[in-house]
Amino acid sequence: MTMKRRKIVVAGGFCLSFFLGTLMNLLFIPGFDHHQSHRGRVHRFYQEQQLLADGRQLQISDPVAAEAVEGYTEPTSSSLQQNDLQQQIRERYEEVLRYRERQASWSGTGNPVRPLERRRLMDLAQRNSYESHKGTEKSSNRYAYSQHLSPLASLYLRSQMEFDVIPGTRNGTQFLGCNSIDNVTNVQYLGSGYTKAVYKAALNDTLSVALKSVDFGGHDMENCVKKYGSTEDCYRLASFKIVKEMTLMERLQHPNILKLYGYCYQDSNDIRDTVTAITELGSPLEMIQLLQTSWEERFRICLSLVRLLHYLAHSPLGSVTLLDFRPRQFVLVGGELKVTDLDDASAEEAVCSAAADCGMEFPARNFTLSCHRGRCMGINEKRNLYNAYRFFFTYLLPHSAPPVLRPLLDEIVNATGELAWGVDDTLIHLEKVFHLYSKGLYLQNNSQLHRAEYKRVPNAAIAGENYRCWPSYQHEGCLLSVFGVREAIAVCESHAQCRAFVMTNQTTWTGHQLAFFKTGSASLSPAPGGVAYVRVSG
Numbered sequence: 001m002t003m004k005r006r007k008i009v010v011a012g013g014f015c016l017s018f019f020l021g022t023l024m025n026l027l028f029i030p031g032f033d034h035h036q037s038h039r040g041r042v043h044r045f046y047q048e049q050q051l052l053a054d055g056r057q058l059q060i061s062d063p064v065a066a067e068a069v070e071g072y073t074e075p076t077s078s079s080l081q082q083n084d085l086q087q088q089i090r091e092r093y094e095e096v097l098r099y100r101e102r103q104a105s106w107s108g109t110g111n112p113v114r115p116l117e118r119r120r121l122m123d124l125a126q127r128n129s130y131e132s133h134k135g136t137e138k139s140s141n142r143y144a145y146s147q148h149l150s151p152l153a154s155l156y157l158r159s160q161m162e163f164d165v166i167p168g169t170r171n172g173t174q175f176l177g178c179n180s181i182d183n184v185t186n187v188q189y190l191g192s193g194y195t196k197a198v199y200k201a202a203l204n205d206t207l208s209v210a211l212k213s214v215d216f217g218g219h220d221m222e223n224c225v226k227k228y229g230s231t232e233d234c235y236r237l238a239s240f241k242i243v244k245e246m247t248l249m250e251r252l253q254h255p256n257i258l259k260l261y262g263y264c265y266q267d268s269n270d271i272r273d274t275v276t277a278i279t280e281l282g283s284p285l286e287m288i289q290l291l292q293t294s295w296e297e298r299f300r301i302c303l304s305l306v307r308l309l310h311y312l313a314h315s316p317l318g319s320v321t322l323l324d325f326r327p328r329q330f331v332l333v334g335g336e337l338k339v340t341d342l343d344d345a346s347a348e349e350a351v352c353s354a355a356a357d358c359g360m361e362f363p364a365r366n367f368t369l370s371c372h373r374g375r376c377m378g379i380n381e382k383r384n385l386y387n388a389y390r391f392f393f394t395y396l397l398p399h400s401a402p403p404v405l406r407p408l409l410d411e412i413v414n415a416t417g418e419l420a421w422g423v424d425d426t427l428i429h430l431e432k433v434f435h436l437y438s439k440g441l442y443l444q445n446n447s448q449l450h451r452a453e454y455k456r457v458p459n460a461a462i463a464g465e466n467y468r469c470w471p472s473y474q475h476e477g478c479l480l481s482v483f484g485v486r487e488a489i490a491v492c493e494s495h496a497q498c499r500a501f502v503m504t505n506q507t508t509w510t511g512h513q514l515a516f517f518k519t520g521s522a523s524l525s526p527a528p529g530g531v532a533y534v535r536v537s538g
């Protein structure tokens with residue numbers, strides 16, 4: 001067989017693309033029998049075509065890929081099911097590549113290429129290629145199996161793993177790899193879904209992170225193995241969900257998208273290179289719990305969500321929809337809503353030839369969007385918005401809102417429920433509510449109604465004399481958010497038990513002050529920062 005040297009010219013691009021390429025190569029080398037490794041080479045050739053499309057500057061001479069092109073004959077499969085599984089793997093691989101390509105053509109405000117790191121990778125790649133050709137591979141447990149791989153695969157494998165130990169920072173955050181999670185402590189199971197299991201872990205006893213990996217005992221793996229019989233291939237298929245999620249976390253940078261801190265590839269459960277994503281830690285969203293919190297906190301969730309949807313509608317990847325929009329796909333980080341499950345996100349806009357192709361069906365409502373230039377107009381944005389309405393706004397927005405804001409909130413709920421507004425208008429309206437609330441413009445001018453007088457006591461607190469109220473920020477006492485003293489007086493007068501209150505120096509996310517409401521002032525004592533108001537008449 002003639003050996004032809006091919007030159008691959010690769011220019012620009014991002015680090016993650018390179019490493020995903022690395023992973024992709026590995027994923028397509030499932031075994032070492034003749035048939036499998038031949039297919040692996042064809043896939044590597046295919047992979048090279050994608051690298052070429054990236055247009056980056058890296059030169060690799062690859063005799064193996066050339067051999068694959070010239071000697072390629074359609075592999076015969078022993079089973080149609082195996083083909084089916086490989087087809088699914090390929091489709092997921094291609095989907096990830098599509099997101100990589102979009103990222104490559106985008107030159108916006110994302111992560112800059114880290115030239116030093118890329119330089120080092122190129123050096124590593126060249127050194128490893130040279131060493132493996134000379135048969136001087138170092139053997140360590142971690143790299144032992146690399147000797148079974150082709151020079152190109154081995155080279156990619158090594159550069160991928162070396163990447164894990166290159167310290168780096170991304171957006172001011174340390175980028176974490178395998179060595180960061182080698183000695184984690186306090187590992188606790190957080191939850192799992194169809195495919196993944198998520199654990200909480202403490203790094204160096206300081207930073208708490210979430211570790212996400214394929215759940216070997218989960219439904220996805222179980223069903224796949226039952227159907228196709230190959231744990232390794234089923235793992236590869238499932239792991240693409242994590243790879244896709246990591247790709248999207250990298251590309252979609254927004255305060256309401258969970259941050260990817262890093263990732264690790266390591267052997268586990270007899271499978272090579274299993275992937276673990278290391279992400280920001282959140283707490284699962286409990287709708288029942290949310291319904292018991294203050295309107296201000298519930299409004300925060302809705303505003304976070306609309307800010308997120310606005311970003312997704314105008315994202316660098318195009319308009320992104322969250323196909324699985326259940327509340328469990330989101331977590332809370334310090335009261336802020338963040339999306340965690342991105343494996344069902346899609347930037348593909350439905351194609352159409354007529355409006356009839358642009359139907360959106362929900363349990364209680366159907367919509368038909370217009371078809372414009374072969375695409376359903378705004379379908380991704382509108383699907384997100386209607387889901388936000390049905391899962392979040394109807395429950396969280398109007399209930400116990402300040403009366404002055406109610407008409408505005410009802411308008412938002414109605415307009416999104418009818419899909420009368422796009423996400424831009426929805427955001428404008430929610431930001432307006434935020435402005436009115438945070439500036440105290442929701443307060444009714446009812447100062448003439450205050451009958452009682454209060455004595456102001458600076459630098460004071462009232463330790464006891466608690467009573468319970470709703471929606472208190474503290475379980476034992478009545479701790480509420482108020483815009484200022486005037487609102488606190490109104491609250492105190494609306495509670496039959498209230499005889500005093502203390503304005504604390506703690507603030508909420510809107511800048512409101514937290515005030516403790518009390519049944520009396522017998523336990524009044526000096527305390528810096530607080531100001532007590534004791535009712536003296538009325």
Ligand SMILES: Nc1ncnc2c1ncn2[C@@H]1O[C@H](COP(=O)(O)OP(=O)(O)OP(=O)(O)O)[C@@H](O)[C@H]1O
Pocket residue numbers: 190191192193194195196197198210258279280281282283284285324328329331340341342343
């Ligand atoms: N960063 C995180 N911090 C805290 N909890 C998390 C985090 N990421 C995920 N979880 C929890 O773990 C569960 C499973 O995670 P995830 O949704 O990614 O898995 P999945 O297999 O894709 O689930 P699904 O079947 O919903 O698609 C989530 O429902 C969420 O409650």
